[in-house]
Amino acid sequence: MTRPYIFCHMFTSLDGKILGPYMDTPESDKSGDLFYEIAFGKNRHYDHQGWLSGRTTTDDNFTHYKEPVLETDFPEVPAGDFVAEHDLSMYYISIDASGRLGWESNLLTYRETKAHVIEVLSEKVGDDYKHFLRQLNISYIIAGKDSIDPVLAVKKLQELFDMKMIMLGGGGVLNWSFIQAGMCDELSVVMTPVADGSSDLPSLFETKEGLTEAKPVTFSLESSSTYKDGTLWLRYLVNN
Incomplete structure (x- = not known):
């Protein structure tokens, strides 16, 4: 099957959360701006539709x-x-x-x-x-x-x-279901230098009973970028 190239582009805390109090910090605001620029800015990295x-x-x-x-x-x-x-x-x-x-x-x-x-x-x-x-x-x-x-x-x-290209943007259950279905080629994570320790909020990937399972998937590091404010941008290829 020919299909669009699919990349999962997500913004997370250091402890892998995609929601939480960490998002209300100045550090997260700066990292969030980078997240937007990568996928939606004038000089965006991804040319998705x-x-x-x-x-x-x-x-x-x-x-x-x-x-x-x-x-x-x-x-x-x-x-x-x-x-x-x-x-x-x-x-x-x-x-x-x-x-x-x-x-x-x-x-x-x-x-x-x-x-x-x-x-x-x-x-x-x-x-x-x-x-x-x-x-x-x-x-x-x-x-x-x-x-x-x-x-x-x-x-x-x-x-x-x-x-021809689609961005996959969460939540964690959706991200994992596309990964397990073989419908994701790349993972792009913008990680802000903040953690809040939340244990009941969604993370980057999550299973759902009857839909997906906790079966390990491996990734190959494509690139990593560091920024003065402590933000990391990590790109992985999914080993389908």
């Missing part, structure tokens, strides 16, 4: 746990995927197997970056939610029966949206 995150990451950062406004009386929804018309060159792809995200627009803004929203749904999502997305002109693809099939999702993203 979209970035992909899980439902919780989307709710935490963009939709803020709003409920979708669903109608009970709506016209018949055509079967299959929906590719909306838009004029943006960047996509934000959200995994939303159950159709729960309460979008208010098909345009997402992350700092200076504007992106068209794509939802990745499972077959169990009802037509009321699909109609909701169509009313907002939000694209969606269906990839999997009850849960999301990473291989099928990536295949459709390439075929329907001409994506």
